[in-house]
Amino acid sequence: MPKTVSIVVPSYNHAPYVEACLDSLYFQDYPDLELIVVDDRSDDGSHEIITQWVARATSGLPPYTRPGRSIRYERNPVNLGSTRNYNKGFTMATGEYCSFMASDDMAHPQWLSTLARPLDQDQADFVYADMFIIDDAHRILREFKLPDYSFKRCFCDWYLCGVATLYRRSLHERFGLYDETSNADDHECYLRFALNGARFLHIPQTLYSARSHDQRQVGLHEPKQFSKLLNASRELTRLARARSHTLS
Template sequence: MELNEMSELVSVIVPMYNHARYIQQCLDSVYNEDYPNIELIIIDDGSNDESVEVAKKWRESHQGKFHRFHIETQENQGICKTLNRLVSIAEGEYIVLLASDDYLIKGGIEAKVSALKKNPQWLAVFSDAILIDPDSNIVSHSAIEYYNVNRYALQFTNLMAQQIIMFWTPPMQIMVFKKKAFNPIIGVGLYDETMCFEDRDMCLRLLAKQAYGFIDTRAYAYRVRIRQEVTPGVDTNSKRKDFHIISGKVFSHFSGINNLFLRAQYQSYVDRSKNKIYFYFWRLLMLILRGYYYFQLKYKQHFSQNAKYN
């Protein structure tokens, strides 16, 4: 397909680390996308396998498809610093984050870019995804269903925020951003480089600005690590600590039940070893708030269904 300069440029950014086994499948999916104006940017974060060699060899026979195809390497910096570097050199109006062991589903970029155009208040949009295992076998045809996310709630800004805050953080890989989302004045800023993982902090900042949307389509193949809780190289304790620190950082930007839940989540971590009574109080409050969320969700669903038949 010839490049169509009338379409806004989309930057597909790929943080790569030790994925020589998967990077060709990842890049093939970008090549097979039907969006006509793409730049592809890869930063290898200190891989010690043949990831860089595989990517460069692939570029030799495929780079003509792209507006620009850039590969660079660096010593290991971690995911947040690598993403910020990728964002800083991206030239597109829209940014697609693609993990080097995942792949795009054809048509997904167009669907998400179209949704962002139709909803100017959104700075980012996420979608459903299929889940694949390390051998690329399909684990589930729907991440939404696999993680027991209420699809109905994602249609409403307030319910979606509560669903994400209390139960599930969409992986950043299933999102498309407007480039201005990373502007600290008109957007939410770059990734916090003090964090050991990228998803939740960015997601909550977007929710706080009411600039986050959902489209009900499968646009991405996300590789899950069966029986492995966290990303390789990130220990469970560090992720748990950062998870609660994030809640403490952002709770003041929310109101009502969201503010209360995030505050309780943070305080339960602070008080876990200092004051067991307070710790159990905060945990109980979180349980009550989750129950209240389920009640209002079922109430809304019930009356929505009744309205259809009246």
């Protein structure tokens, strides 16, 4: 039997993109998917769009007829901020494997089935793949090829695991959720996993499209916030270099 995959979609003011994001998840070729959407009090109409999408996706009417789909949607009563919003979704997750997906990104149909395979075969605890960078019109701006995993290459040179990820939810149970005080929350979390012995594996296939923010400097990509993110990642890279001698 396939393991359930839980995907958390933290939503905030991505009204033009969120339906395409959710469709790209619903129509994955993976058979057992738990989709958890948590809207962080968007004020751009996202809530109404997501509500309508959930109604369609759970109607059983074409094209939303795939079995093995569990869909949960919650809207926060107040804005929690991105990391607390991720964590709220992960506390709701029940799948053996998990990841999160920004509500303006798009998954390619084989993303989950491809990354779940090495987890099923116990080759890794955390798997990541390559991705396209796309613009608002879905044009491909570049292909982001990530390195095969080594602690040095992926954490000491810089953070190079990307966002096309899938990992065992037990890593959160053992090592904690995303650090709500960190300005580089995924970098910090995955470094923590690695320092505690999680096995990482790179799949050299392009399975995901991440949205460029060059023309939309909002949220984490607002200049001051992005500067904080870069500074936090620099400190985490220094930490990785300092700790690298403790890893085989």
